[in-house]
Amino acid sequence: MLVDNGVNGDSRVQKEARSAAEAGWDVILLGKAPGKQEQSWQIGDAEVRLIRVHGPMNRRRYEYRHAPLRAPLAYRTGPLAGYRKQKMKAWRADLNIRLIEANAAGSPAAKARLVFPRMGAKGLSRWVGLRYKQTRALEQRRKAMNAPLDRFTTAMWQRVMGERAWRKLDPYLLDMELAYGPVIDGLKPDLIHANDFRMLGVGARATLRARAKKRDVKLVWDAHEFLPGIKPWSPHPRWHVAQILHEQAHSKYADAVTTVSATLADMLVERHGLTATPEVVLNAPDAEVSPEQAAEPVPDLRELCGIGPDVPLSVYSGAAAPQRGLDIMVESLPQIPDLHVAFVVLRPTSAYMLELAGRAEALGVADRLHILPYVPHYQVVPFLSTADFGVIPIHHWPNHEIALITKFFEYSHARLPFVVSDVKTMGEMVAKTGQGEVFKAEDVDDYVRAVKAVLAEPKKYRDVYGEPGLLDQWTWEAQAVVLDSVYTRLLPGGRHKTAEVTP
Known part of the structure; x- marks a missing residue:
């Protein structure tokens, strides 16, 4: 099973893993480590592994570039603007202390020697402050991406690449695949259970790699939400567009789809052209606990x-x-x-x-x-x-x-x-x-x-x-029967042999 979180706090995924393991499936639940340390534990007979996702592509390439035309006075991207501003504050603070000391000593000569440094520091501070403001304004414009050029490039990538444009619009999705992919490939699962939209792509691409090596892997997509209707998780204007394209590009690889309501099931059929209505698995609580x-x-x-x-x-x-x-x-x-x-x-x-x-x-x-x-x-x-x-x-x-x-x-x-x-x-x-x-x-x-x-x-x-x-x-017990029937339909006789990856 694959999930795009740290598992703790995601009751649906925890119950899926536990109940599937209790039904006789070999379950490995892969989640995302919240920090740098990978973790593992058990949920009943299911194994949980949290893997580290390095995210260098979470910051888009254009955010690293200098912008001589859009902001000619801005500093280069990075810590330089903050460093320069702080350095000027430190210089002026030091000159102020020297002036206090000169006044205390009653030394006109010492005070005179500070006149030009203080004038220079004041003028240079204004210059650094101007460049600092341009740098921060540029960063905000790059985050908002609402300038005509930004809207043009977003539309251009969609027109040129179609569904594949998610690679350009949110390359962090590839960071996730690079983290999860090798682990999934090493497990050689018979069935991959991908929870929600980001893990759909990770699971689908792992399925394609396995099939290229002549292994028949089944993919279950567990759609938790209607993606076009969510409030975007990220304020970045390209994020929601990228997720929608990513989901569209990979939904066709699912061998079975489950979801959280009959209404959403019908909406998914219409949106993705599914040949079968998704099975409804409600996120209901356990009637009994272990x-x-x-x-x-x-x-x-x-x-x-x-x-x-x-x-x-x-x-x-x-x-x-x-x-x-x-x-x-x-x-x-x-x-x-x-x-x-x-x-x-x-x-x-x-x-x-x-x-x-x-x-x-x-x-x-x-x-x-x-x-x-x-x-x-x-x-x-x-x-x-x-x-x-x-x-x-x-x-x-x-x-x-x-x-x-x-x-x-x-x-x-x-x-x-x-x-x-x-x-x-x-x-x-x-x-x-x-x-x-x-x-x-x-x-x-x-x-x-x-x-x-x-x-x-x-x-x-x-x-x-x-x-x-x-x-x-x-009750979850009633929902677990539905989920088990989906697995069994895809892998008749495959119980006790399946490694699942839950998003």
Whole structure:
């Protein structure tokens, strides 16, 4: 199996690896090491290996070039501009100390000797400052790439190279292949399970190399998102275009496709001309955990927040980014005086989390905001269950409209009432089942209304989970059967012989 992350925090990939190994497949999960050190461990009977991805091509070639026409006064790319600016500051600071010493000594001659150096330092500082500003402005223009010349070259590469233009628009994708490729080739897998769009290319190209050597390798593409509809992970204007072209270029090599919702499955058929509708594998939580997992004590959410059982507590668990809408949970706190908010996120000290903490401070509600780290995926459900309700406040992005996301199932198994924004699939499901309240995305007043409704009658929403069969369909055990059937169809009789690479 192949995955484009450090595995920890990716519950879907962890469950895929564990359940496939339990079903008798030999599973090796390759992920990306977060630092310079490669790592390895076990998830059940599955082996995890994190490999180091060197990224010299993450910085485009043009970023290394001098630009005599666009910015004639700019320094060459690199640390020189910062060095020159700092050196001028140091020179002027030193001259100032010498002047202080001359004044203290009462020496007119010493002061006179400093007149011309100080004038020279002042003039040269202005010159260096001008060149420094041009250098930084050039760097910003290169990042924005919105000048006519930049737009022309982006369009030119697409016209000239077609789908292959991803190589020029985001060469970091080749850095990833150069890191993962040799490891995959050395494993000689029978099946490669590529998670998401970046690993699709890595897996497809490894499949092509294997087939060129007369080895019949099968490729499973696990599409987690509708790529054209996501908010780009990178602000670089060529990044999203490159990923879309990269996905288009390699989707045809997949022998089977799995995805996270029936809606997305139909969209993938239409977009990529797939001959078969992808199998739906929901990212639902485990109904049961292994004995070693069950033996680990589950942290107490309320204890970590420092509050008792009767204090109202809302929780958000998952990825933290502006498009996830977490700010509404902070902005609403002054209107809901007793409510506490818990964010359970991968990086509690990220810039976004610090921004939200600062906003809570400004609103005078910092004591009611709690930012906590992830717990292992098999502890999420019991960990969240002591909250009063779970929140999914995501904004209206195309990719947010089409699936029941991981936290939807986790909140459900934790038997939490929902407060969810009116994104299509989740909003309609919550309205249909009566699990919670739906509010207008990004509308603080409507969010406050929904929260107050849930807090007023929590039992009404929790009772929905007692309906027979509702939660049974939302378990990983049911999804693992689907995934195993895909593997078995591609490799009949191949169990116990397959090395998987999971993105």
